[in-house]
Amino acid sequence: MPELPEVETTRRGIAPHIEGREISEVIVRETRLRVPVPNDLGERLVGARIGELSRRAKYLLVPLSGGDAPGGTLLWHLGMSGSLRIVRVGELPRKHDHVDLVLDGGAILRYHDPRRFGFVDWLVDSPERDPRLARLGPEPLSDAFDGERLFALSRGRRVAVKPFLMDNAVVVGVGNIYASEALFMAGIDPRRAAGRISRERFDRLAAAAREVLAAAITQGGTTLRDFVGGTGEPGYFKQRLNVYGRHGQPCRRCGAELRLVTLGQRASVYCPHCQT
């Protein structure tokens, strides 16, 4: 499922194939995504040129110029089963291939999303003013994210540290997989109340989150079932996972049996010996 590393992998994979290209045709096969595909998407995009791709949290931003879309931006979210791939003109769409952007030069940017938790939306205004982006916390790989911030925001909070770390107002892009892994690396019990964790331990947690996300990006993301990057390769981070999806199995560090609990309506696996 696409978390920050998977979205970043997608951005890097597709950028060289679509930046500077002109959109010649837009094919929408399914409009019923998390946000309905705008009716006039084709009218707005055909003839527009794609600028430099960026990522904010788990959103991909595709700026466009020219055509009927001067200054606009596509806001793309992959949900939990979405993927964007470059395919050649003529490659037949498969089930759940919902949107194609046909580009000059013979490539298609194809959006596939079986569970339809993702969306593609059109922003006329500047992206920072979109409410979905306006209230987001800092990027986990930026200087604005550190133990000091985690400590300051958590004082007085009784919520468990794992859902706290997954709160987009605290830090963006840390979903279930990487929150679980970061807490393991930092040796922190995911059930512990956020407000009762020391500054020192939050320093370790911030460093761990940073490290696990950076490593996952290097590995091309985590492919659990069917995630593929922009050019179709799976990610190889799965083999590095220490706790996510491993409940009942032995801890790689101490051998204790990994436990499963539910926190914030999410499965959470941890080592009862290494995480306190």
Add this chain to the structure above:
DNA sequence: CCCGATTCCTGTAGGC
């Protein structure tokens, strides 16, 4: 404000 519960969706795994 804080926090937990609910909702969207479909492929897959597991029980029988």
Add this chain to the structure above:
DNA sequence: TGCCTACAGGAATCGG
């Protein structure tokens, strides 16, 4: 080669 159910989860939304 089957049927049924539980589960996966990002983020918006609601209720206490």
